[in-house]
Amino acid sequence: MSDIDAPPDASEPAHPDSILRLSSAVHRFRIPYINPADQLSYEESFKTCSSSHRNTTLAMQQADLRRDEIKQAFAAGHLSHATMAETLKEYLPLINQILTSCKFQPEVAQLDSEFVWCVVISVAVSSPLSRANTIYSLMHLQIYPLQQLIEKLLFSWASGIEHNKGKKSNYFNSEALMFELVMSIATYALSESNIGCDSCINGEFPQASRQFSKAAGAFKYLGDELLPSWMAKSQQHAKMDKDALAETRVGVCVAFTSLHMAMAQQMAVGTILVKPGVPNYALVGKLCLGTAEECESFVNTLRSKSAVHMSRMDPSFLTLITFEINVQRALSLYFLARSLWTSGEHGVAISALSEATVAMRTRTSPTGRGLPEIEPNGPLASLTSEVIEFRRHIATLLNSWEKDNSLVYFEKVPPSVPANNALKAIQLKKVAEFCLEMKDPLPFSVPGIGVDDTACTLSATGGNTESDAPPSYDQAMINDSRLQPARERSDSDLARELHAKLNSE
Numbered sequence: 001m002s003d004i005d006a007p008p009d010a011s012e013p014a015h016p017d018s019i020l021r022l023s024s025a026v027h028r029f030r031i032p033y034i035n036p037a038d039q040l041s042y043e044e045s046f047k048t049c050s051s052s053h054r055n056t057t058l059a060m061q062q063a064d065l066r067r068d069e070i071k072q073a074f075a076a077g078h079l080s081h082a083t084m085a086e087t088l089k090e091y092l093p094l095i096n097q098i099l100t101s102c103k104f105q106p107e108v109a110q111l112d113s114e115f116v117w118c119v120v121i122s123v124a125v126s127s128p129l130s131r132a133n134t135i136y137s138l139m140h141l142q143i144y145p146l147q148q149l150i151e152k153l154l155f156s157w158a159s160g161i162e163h164n165k166g167k168k169s170n171y172f173n174s175e176a177l178m179f180e181l182v183m184s185i186a187t188y189a190l191s192e193s194n195i196g197c198d199s200c201i202n203g204e205f206p207q208a209s210r211q212f213s214k215a216a217g218a219f220k221y222l223g224d225e226l227l228p229s230w231m232a233k234s235q236q237h238a239k240m241d242k243d244a245l246a247e248t249r250v251g252v253c254v255a256f257t258s259l260h261m262a263m264a265q266q267m268a269v270g271t272i273l274v275k276p277g278v279p280n281y282a283l284v285g286k287l288c289l290g291t292a293e294e295c296e297s298f299v300n301t302l303r304s305k306s307a308v309h310m311s312r313m314d315p316s317f318l319t320l321i322t323f324e325i326n327v328q329r330a331l332s333l334y335f336l337a338r339s340l341w342t343s344g345e346h347g348v349a350i351s352a353l354s355e356a357t358v359a360m361r362t363r364t365s366p367t368g369r370g371l372p373e374i375e376p377n378g379p380l381a382s383l384t385s386e387v388i389e390f391r392r393h394i395a396t397l398l399n400s401w402e403k404d405n406s407l408v409y410f411e412k413v414p415p416s417v418p419a420n421n422a423l424k425a426i427q428l429k430k431v432a433e434f435c436l437e438m439k440d441p442l443p444f445s446v447p448g449i450g451v452d453d454t455a456c457t458l459s460a461t462g463g464n465t466e467s468d469a470p471p472s473y474d475q476a477m478i479n480d481s482r483l484q485p486a487r488e489r490s491d492s493d494l495a496r497e498l499h500a501k502l503n504s505e
Contacts, residue, residue, distance in 0.1 A: 011341070011400050015273070018389035019334075022327050023288065024205070024270040025383060026212075026263050027317050028197045031084070031190040032183055032247055033074040035156035035171045040067070042098065045111050045153050049444040056101075056442040059094060066091035070187075081194040088188040093437040095184060099177045101441040108444040111153065155180045160190050161246040161256075163314035172245045178230050179248065182222060185436075186247035189218035193260060200267065205274065209267035209430060216260035217434040223253030226436075242308050251305025255298045257431070262294035264430040281342065282423070285335030290425040292328035295321055316379035319372055323380055326371050330359035334394060336423050341401065347411030348421050353398050355417060360391050 043050075043060040050056040069087050073079055102109040155176070158169045174180075196211030227250045246252045269287050272279050299321060302310040310318075333356035340349035363370030374380040374387065405411055 011397070011404050013393075013397065015279075015338075016389055016393045018386040018393070019331065020270060020273045021386045022383065022390060023273065023331055024200055024266050025320070025324060025327075026197055026200060026266060027320050028194055029190050029317075030160040031079075031081070031194065032157050032160040032187045032245070034067070034071050035158065035169075036071065036075065038071070038154075038156045040153060040155065042067075042153075046098075046109070046444070049108055049110050049446050050442070052445055053443045056444065059097060059442050063091065063094040063098060066094060081191045081198070085188055085191040085195065088184055088191065092181070092184055092188065093439055095177065095181050096436055097439040097442060099181060100438070101444060102177065104441045105444045108446045110444075110446055153177065155183070157183045157245065159245040159247060159312075160187070161252065162309065162312040163317075172243070178226075182226060182230070182248050183245070185218055185222055185226070185434075186253075189215045189222075189256075189260075192218070193263075196263065196267070200270070203274065205267045205270035209264045209271070210432065212260045212264035212267060213430040213432040214434070216257050216264060216430065217432040219253045219256040219260060220431055221434040221436070222247075223250055223257055227253060246306070246309040246312065249306050249309055251301060252309050254305065255301035258294050258301060259298040261427070261429055261431060262291045262298065265291045265294065265428050268428060268430070281335045281339035283426075285332045285339065285423050286426040287428070288328045288335065289332035289423050290427040292325050292332065293425050294427060295325045295328065299325075319379050322372050323383075326359055326363075326369075330356045332423055333359060333417075336417070336421075340421065345411075345421070346401065346405050346409045347413045348417060350398065350401050350405060350413045351415070352417050352421075353394060353401065354413075357391075357394055357398060360387070360394065 042063045043057065046056075046060055050060055066087060070084070070091065073084050073087065153175055154173055156171045156173045157179075158164070158171050162170075164170060192211050193215040196208040196215065199205070199208035199211060227248065231250060241249070265287060269284055269291070272284055272287075333352050337349045337352035337356060340346075340352060359370065361370045362373055371387070372380070374384055380387075405413070
């Protein structure tokens with residue numbers, strides 16, 4: 001009998017397809033969405049101070065157009081996450097440009113206003129002395145402004161991360177341009193995450209890994225740069241921490257960075273497992289262990305920094321995370337066992353596979369070791385067949401190994417995997433850097449403020465006093481007096497500091 005016709009070795013079977021499904025299971029999030037009743041318009045709100053500047057008016061119109069496209073995409077029956085991501089990439093530089101323009105020209109960046117007028121009619125009537133006297137009356141009309149109404153920029157969003165138990169959406173309103181920027185970046189991140197989920201379903205694991213890395217990069221930018229500088233100077237949001245949306249909390253964004261790095265690493269494992277031939281078992285085991293630790297970091301960060309917002313998340317998602325942590329640890333033990341058996345360490349391999357069997361059991365208590373219970377209509381129901389198949393596979397393999405060891409190898413089986421044989425986790429930390437495009441500020445001007453006043457304002461911010469154009473981003477970085485103490489530092493340090501200043505409020 002030739003090698004081709006030889007039956008497969010029962011002690012060296014190929015890994016089952018169920019492992020691929022279990023190792024690549026991820027959660028699809030809803031994305032944040034704008035309140036359909038939100039009728040905000042940048043062009044109308046900044047009409048007076050922008051109408052005399054064609055470029056400013058066009059930018060406001062473009063921002064309104066992109067924002068309307070985002071709202072329409074939410075209202076459509078089928079949401080294309082790819083289209084949403086592209087629209088947001090066009091919208092983000094515009095909202096950031098408006099924010100930058102307001103920061104450099106606070107005196108002239110004024111919202112439009114209208115007055116409610118009060119009319120007072122004073123009447124003086126002469127007292128009649130006789131029927132023959134003429135009755136004299138005097139009417140005096142007074143008109144004065146009773147109240148000034150500002151054309152507010154009121155942004156209204158609902159969270160995608162938080163779980164809404166009722167049918168009514170919970171919208172959070174804010175007048176801060178920074179709130180709009182933060183929610184737009186978070187929406188972009190979760191759109192990329194959903195594109196990654198689509199690629200994962202189609203078996204395109206390298207593409208899915210890149211999408212999850214983009215999501216991780218956007219959340220990292222929010223959690224490490226944008227939100228800390230904003231929250232440090234915003235007493236309002238410090239007081240409303242419990243009411244604010246999860247996407248605007250530093251702890252949530254830091255945690256979601258870890259989560260999406262874990263998801264990107266899951267796709268790296270999937271990429272290895274779909275390749276023909278025998279994988280590098282030790283490498284795959286280390287990657288699975290690294291994924292489990294990233295998921296644990298996600299949970300620990302949420303509990304310590306945003307417990308309030310963690311309590312608002314979908315319980316099904318948190319159940320999946322608990323399941324994923326234990327499955328990834330079981331997989332790491334399984335692949336360690338396969339690696340040890342191949343290298344001839346049969347006793348330790350049996351010990352590792354036994355631990356994997358224990359890790360795949362259903363736990364008896366919420367804090368116990370093992371998988372959460374899979375309920376018929378619960379969030380894990382779709383993975384029932386994969387769990388059963390994997391359990392059957394490792395049980396069969398364990399019986400085969402124990403039989404071979406008792407008949408051929410006679411190696412001692414330790415009660416647990418020795419420390420010198422244990423795997424060390426590998427965390428790829430796949431994060432695609434997120435860069436927010438910095439455009440030059442838009443020119444603003446208000447009727448009634450003279451050229452000298454405008455020149456003074458622009459000069460103070462490092463602009464050109466010969467025209468009413470605001471300073472370019474590079475000019476502001478060079479000439480802003482607030483940056484004088486940092487002149488001796490490198491240009492990159494200076495740019496980072498100014499970038500943080502521009503997005504701090």
